[in-house]
Amino acid sequence: xxxxxGDIAPDFTLPAQNGATVSLKDYRGQKAVVLYxxxxxxxxxxxxxxxxxxxxxxxxxxxxxxxxxxxxDSSESHQKFAAKYNLxxxxxxxKGDQVRKQYGATAAFxxxxxxxxxVIDQQGVVQYVFDSMLNFQGHVTxxxxxxxxxxx
Numbered sequence: 804x805x806x807x808x809g810d811i812a813p814d815f816t817l818p819a820q821n822g823a824t825v826s827l828k829d830y831r832g833q834k835a836v837v838l839y840x841x842x843x844x845x846x847x848x849x850x851x852x853x854x855x856x857x858x859x860x861x862x863x864x865x866x867x868x869x870x871x872x873x874x875x876d877s878s879e880s881h882q883k884f885a886a887k888y889n890l891x892x893x894x895x896x897x898k899g900d901q902v903r904k905q906y907g908a909t910a911a912f913x914x915x916x917x918x919x920x921x922v923i924d925q926q927g928v929v930q931y932v933f934d935s936m937l938n939f940q941g942h943v944t945x946x947x948x949x950x951x952x953x954x955x
Contacts, residue, residue, distance in 0.1 A: 805907025808932060812838070812923045815902045817873070817895040820881035825871070825893055827927070835868040835930075835953065836923040837946045840908040842916040844876045844884035844894075852918065852939040853890055859943050860891050866950040867925075869893075875900050875916060910936055918942070922949040 806812065816826040830836050839856065841849045856863075856870050863870050870892040876884070881894035897903055903916060910917035920942040922931040931949035933942050 806905075806921065806929055806932070808929055810929045812836075812921065812927050812929050813902075813905050814927075815905070817897055817902060818878050819893045819895055820878050820885050821893070822878070823893075825895055827923070830869060830923075830925075831927045832925055835866070835925055835950060837863060837868050837870045837920060837950070838873065838906075838923060839870070839918075839920040839942055839946075840873050840897075840903050840906065840916065841918055842910075843874060844880045845887070848918070848937070848939055849874070850888060852942055853884070854888055855940050855943040856892065857888065857890050859947065862947060863950070866947065868922075868946075868950050871895060873897050873902060875903070908934075920946055922946050922953075924953055 814828045816824050819825050872894045875897050878896045908917045908919035918936050920933045921929050924930050933945045935941055
């Protein structure tokens with residue numbers, strides 16, 4: 804069952820590339836979260852998407868949101884990926900894709916890890932879901948549009 808607009812975002816706790824653990828509930832009441840699931844570190848599409856989030860990171864922060872990337876890669880892989888592309892936000896390691904499955908962020912026929920972005924407001928409610936394997940920039944632009952409507 805996929806998480807959809809209007810749902811309370813399921814909480815999770817996962818390890819980050821810096822060795823810390825991050826829980827979604829830590830942001831509740833503090834700031835909005837742009838949670839993006841991507842297939843794999845250092846692949847062309849995932850690099851394009853992550854760098855697009857990086858390039859707009861200050862805009863997201865100004866809009867009161869934190870960006871969090873999630874894939875099944877190890878924390879060590881995330882650390883190399885973040886360092887190589889100067890990614891300023893946290894990348895979480897979802898070994899076994901448990902959180903991905905909880906959110907329903909799977910792609911075609913459930914065979915591949917999907918590329919899905921969730922905009923979660925300060926109260927933990929999902930305000931927008933963008934699901935596209937190929938429109939890397941769209942994940943960033945649609946998330947920003949949603950955040951701008953939330954702040955009005």
